[in-house]
Amino acid sequence: MEQFDHIVVGGGIIGASVAYHLAQERGESILLLERNALASAASSRAAGLVLQVSTNPTKTPLARRTRETIDRLTAELGEDVGFHKVGSIRIAASAEREAELDGMAALAEDHDIPFEWLGVAAVREQVPWLELSAARKIAFLPTDGYVDPYLLSMAYARAAAARGVEIRQRTAVTDVLTDKGKVVGVETSAGRIGSESVIDAAGAWAALLSERAGYPLPMAPVRSHYWITAPDPAYGGDHPVVTMPDAAAYARPDVGGLLLGIQESNSATFDARDLPNDPAAFSPTVGDEHWDCLADAAERVGTLFPGIKQAQFANYICGLSAYTPDGKIILGPIPGLSGFLVAAGCCGSGIALSAGIGKAIADLALGRNPEFDITAFRADRFGCVDPFSQEFRDRCAAARANKSRRMDAGISV
Numbered sequence: 001m002e003q004f005d006h007i008v009v010g011g012g013i014i015g016a017s018v019a020y021h022l023a024q025e026r027g028e029s030i031l032l033l034e035r036n037a038l039a040s041a042a043s044s045r046a047a048g049l050v051l052q053v054s055t056n057p058t059k060t061p062l063a064r065r066t067r068e069t070i071d072r073l074t075a076e077l078g079e080d081v082g083f084h085k086v087g088s089i090r091i092a093a094s095a096e097r098e099a100e101l102d103g104m105a106a107l108a109e110d111h112d113i114p115f116e117w118l119g120v121a122a123v124r125e126q127v128p129w130l131e132l133s134a135a136r137k138i139a140f141l142p143t144d145g146y147v148d149p150y151l152l153s154m155a156y157a158r159a160a161a162a163r164g165v166e167i168r169q170r171t172a173v174t175d176v177l178t179d180k181g182k183v184v185g186v187e188t189s190a191g192r193i194g195s196e197s198v199i200d201a202a203g204a205w206a207a208l209l210s211e212r213a214g215y216p217l218p219m220a221p222v223r224s225h226y227w228i229t230a231p232d233p234a235y236g237g238d239h240p241v242v243t244m245p246d247a248a249a250y251a252r253p254d255v256g257g258l259l260l261g262i263q264e265s266n267s268a269t270f271d272a273r274d275l276p277n278d279p280a281a282f283s284p285t286v287g288d289e290h291w292d293c294l295a296d297a298a299e300r301v302g303t304l305f306p307g308i309k310q311a312q313f314a315n316y317i318c319g320l321s322a323y324t325p326d327g328k329i330i331l332g333p334i335p336g337l338s339g340f341l342v343a344a345g346c347c348g349s350g351i352a353l354s355a356g357i358g359k360a361i362a363d364l365a366l367g368r369n370p371e372f373d374i375t376a377f378r379a380d381r382f383g384c385v386d387p388f389s390q391e392f393r394d395r396c397a398a399a400r401a402n403k404s405r406r407m408d409a410g411i412s413v
């Protein structure tokens with residue numbers, strides 16, 4: 001049987017980042033398995049926001065690591081990884097969001113992340129479509145921005161391959177092989193492959209893989225989506241990313257138009273066991289109850305973006321993000337099986353957190369203490385749950401719906 005030191009399952013941005021970070025260690029043999037094509041699921045559909053300061057302090061070091069890694073990968077590969085360093089603006093239009101923003105300012109200072117307060121006039125100049133009469137405080141983080149999530153995923157994969165990682169696409173992992181409480185390999189569509197270190201980075205399908213290892217992860221697939229207007233100079237070119245937590249919305253430039261993301265109050269959620277293996281064969285926006293989300297949000301968003309009703313939305317992108325009830329990722333071992341690690345449940349932040357997650361998991365797989373505190377991300381923190389039940393999935397959907405309006409909201413999209 002073929003043998004590798006580490007097998008990473010899932011070739012989205014998380015699997016590619018884990019492989020890249022494992023490959024920093026010389027002499028390890030690493031195999032990345034993807035059953036479709038690299039970055040063909042959530043990682044190519046993301047809006048790509050890379051916001052480093054979250055209202056959830058545990059995420060900030062991971063996101064900061066991603067921001068630094070983007071620069072490192074650009075230098076390492078000698079090519080553009082699609083990052084637009086436009087900065088981000090966050091608008092507080094209520095006392096609650098104002099208090100959050102004060103907390104974020106302190107967090108930015110703790111982590112040496114540039115953070116400024118901006119006046120209304122300065123913001124109006126940069127983002128002409130915003131209506132700011134309700135704004136109480138506005139923050140600007142100049143080193144934030146947005147990235148092409150496909151390009152960044154492929155950059156991790158290419159840099160990993162350049163360091164010796166073997167990547168096999170169109171190879172599905174169908175089972176996890178165990179012996180006396182230890183992982184010993186995987187069964188694949190191309191036969192058995194041995195390894196005492198298997199990493200589950202299977203995105204929305206990660207709970208199905210971990211179930212094969214005896215522990216279905218406490219997460220559920222929840223729909224994320226955004227709309228893009230036709231190119232229009234009224235949107236002001238390459239302006240900063242704008243987050244509007246009072247309106248549960250965000251926006252960024254997109255090839256001359258505006259990309260607008262909305263967190264609806266009842267996010268659609270799905271049973272992971274019903275998902276097809278190929279995301280191209282599935283749309284999470286089906287049925288009459290879903291089609292009008294943009295119109296439903298128009299009033300709420302319209303207080304900050306009055307042009308929403310006239311905007312010519314020409315494109316709609318949706319996909320699945322894996323959410324947990326507390327809006328935090330799942331990182332580390334599962335109970336009862338050694339050698340099996342999980343990097344999943346990214347809660348709409350997998351692009352922004354990708355390098356931090358990859359580094360932490362690589363550290364664990366190599367037997368080191370992660371440099372970040374990952375205790376908040378334990379797989380067993382919800383106790384005994386049925387992650388496929390409607391009740392549990394509703395809790396995950398609520399985490400997405402409420403996230404940008406709670407203290408742990410920051411970078412969820």
Ligand SMILES: Cc1cc2nc3c(=O)[nH]c(=O)nc-3n(C[C@H](O)[C@H](O)[C@H](O)COP(=O)(O)OP(=O)(O)OC[C@H]3O[C@@H](n4cnc5c(N)ncnc54)[C@H](O)[C@@H]3O)c2cc1C
Nearest residue numbers: 010012014035041043047048049173203319349350351352
């Ligand atoms: C519309 C939308 C907008 C978003 N915007 C943002 C954003 O602005 N910023 C941000 O940080 N995040 C954003 N996200 C979230 C982000 O896209 C995800 O958190 C991230 O892509 C997750 O990466 P992943 O590698 O875990 O999953 P995926 O990209 O889904 O990759 C998982 C891979 O595992 C493979 N796989 C599954 N099971 C198996 C198996 N048994 N064998 C082999 N392969 C397997 C799948 O084929 C898939 O390719 C957004 C998501 C959506 C849907």
